[in-house]
Amino acid sequence: MKWIYDLSYEMLKTEFAGANLKKFTTDQVFQWLYFKNIQDVNLWSNISKTDRQFLESNYNTSLIGVVRATGDEHGTRKFLLELHDKLRIEAVLIPEKHHFTFCISTQAGCPLACRFCATGLLGFKRNLTAGEIISQILVLKNEIRYYTGKLNIVLMGMGEPLLNYENLEQALKIMTSAKAMNISPRNITISTSGILEPLKRFEKTFPRVKISFSLNASDDLMRETLMPISKKEKLADILDYFRDTKLDRIHRITFEYVLLKGVNDSTQDARKVAALLRGIPCKINVIPYNRNESLPFKTPSEQEVNAFADYLHEKGYTVIVRWSKGKEIRSACGQLAGEE
Numbered sequence: 519m520k521w522i523y524d525l526s527y528e529m530l531k532t533e534f535a536g537a538n539l540k541k542f543t544t545d546q547v548f549q550w551l552y553f554k555n556i557q558d559v560n561l562w563s564n565i566s567k568t569d570r571q572f573l574e575s576n577y578n579t580s581l582i583g584v585v586r587a588t589g590d591e592h593g594t595r596k597f598l599l600e601l602h603d604k605l606r607i608e609a610v611l612i613p614e615k616h617h618f619t620f621c622i623s624t625q626a627g628c629p630l631a632c633r634f635c636a637t638g639l640l641g642f643k644r645n646l647t648a649g650e651i652i653s654q655i656l657v658l659k660n661e662i663r664y665y666t667g668k669l670n671i672v673l674m675g676m677g678e679p680l681l682n683y684e685n686l687e688q689a690l691k692i693m694t695s696a697k698a699m700n701i702s703p704r705n706i707t708i709s710t711s712g713i714l715e716p717l718k719r720f721e722k723t724f725p726r727v728k729i730s731f732s733l734n735a736s737d738d739l740m741r742e743t744l745m746p747i748s749k750k751e752k753l754a755d756i757l758d759y760f761r762d763t764k765l766d767r768i769h770r771i772t773f774e775y776v777l778l779k780g781v782n783d784s785t786q787d788a789r790k791v792a793a794l795l796r797g798i799p800c801k802i803n804v805i806p807y808n809r810n811e812s813l814p815f816k817t818p819s820e821q822e823v824n825a826f827a828d829y830l831h832e833k834g835y836t837v838i839v840r841w842s843k844g845k846e847i848r849s850a851c852g853q854l855a856g857e858e
């Protein structure tokens with residue numbers, strides 16, 4: 519039996535035509551699955567009983583399973599989810615002042631092995647299918663079933679999204695399609711370590727989706743040490759690309775900078791970051807490192823964090839300090855799955 523979430527609109531339409539289902543059945547099924555978020559085929563009331571029986575016997579409409587969920591006093595909830603082959607991934611639901619943010623994974627584990635990242639410790643298991651990416655959103659939406667306001671989707675969980683390009687693209691089409699989830703691309707962000715060729719292709723295909731780039735270092739050598747991908751994908755090439763294409767972009771690039779005590783948090787580092795990003799319309803998220811027992815890094819003090827952020831601010835950058843929400847529930851990338 520096929521898992522329905524892995525089938526694109528076009529694939530489903532072809533299959534339904536082959537089975538002599540009515541022309542508009544694909545639209546109806548998409549509405550039930552992605553807009554109304556109802557998995558029980560028997561409740562799809564505008565589809566005939568015979569067609570429902572066909573759908574039920576040919577397609578699996580169950581979502582991926584929740585192994586457990588943990589929450590903190592701010593309402594942030596982290597979900598450990600199990601895929602059909604028993605691999606486990608994470609998704610996080612974060613209540614904000616005026617909306618909810620869903621943090622979604624694109625790979626089980628991650629091949630990039632950034633030194634400060636719990637997911638990096640897990641190694642790479644496999645790419646998630648489009649259905650597994652989409653299914654995380656549906657699981658989280660079920661948690662806030664009666665909420666109809668704005669959702670922010672950040673593809674910032676486990677994995678490097680641009681290394682799972684085809685499935686990412688199919689999932690984004692379902693997120694943004696008016697026939698499916700109908701989420702504005704402006705409310706979607708992909709976070710990348712900077713894989714240049716797929717990044718260029720991505721921005722051409724999805725010009726309104728926001729890009730968040732994991733910088734995390736003030737020079738090449740430091741970045742190559744912290745993020746081994748940087749030996750292959752040179753920081754200068756990526757920054758030149760952002761600078762050269764700034765007029766084509768309708769949003770500013772977000773630079774993520776995980777602040778590691780005594781490693782990349784000095785005033786000299788802040789000075790080098792200010793120089794590196796000159797000429798790129800951007801904002802900078804300074805993220806004090808969220809301590810993990812398995813990793814050797816430490817969290818800088820509030821004073822050190824503020825000094826770093828203030829320096830960049832004085833140089834004219836928009837800077838937001840993001841203390842990790844949900845430290846109590848281990849919401850840094852990979853921590854919950856790592857414990858399993």
Ligand code: SF4
Nearest residue numbers: 628631632635638677
């Ligand atoms: S920080 Fe992101 S890219 Fe780096 S290892 Fe972790 S999940 Fe992978």
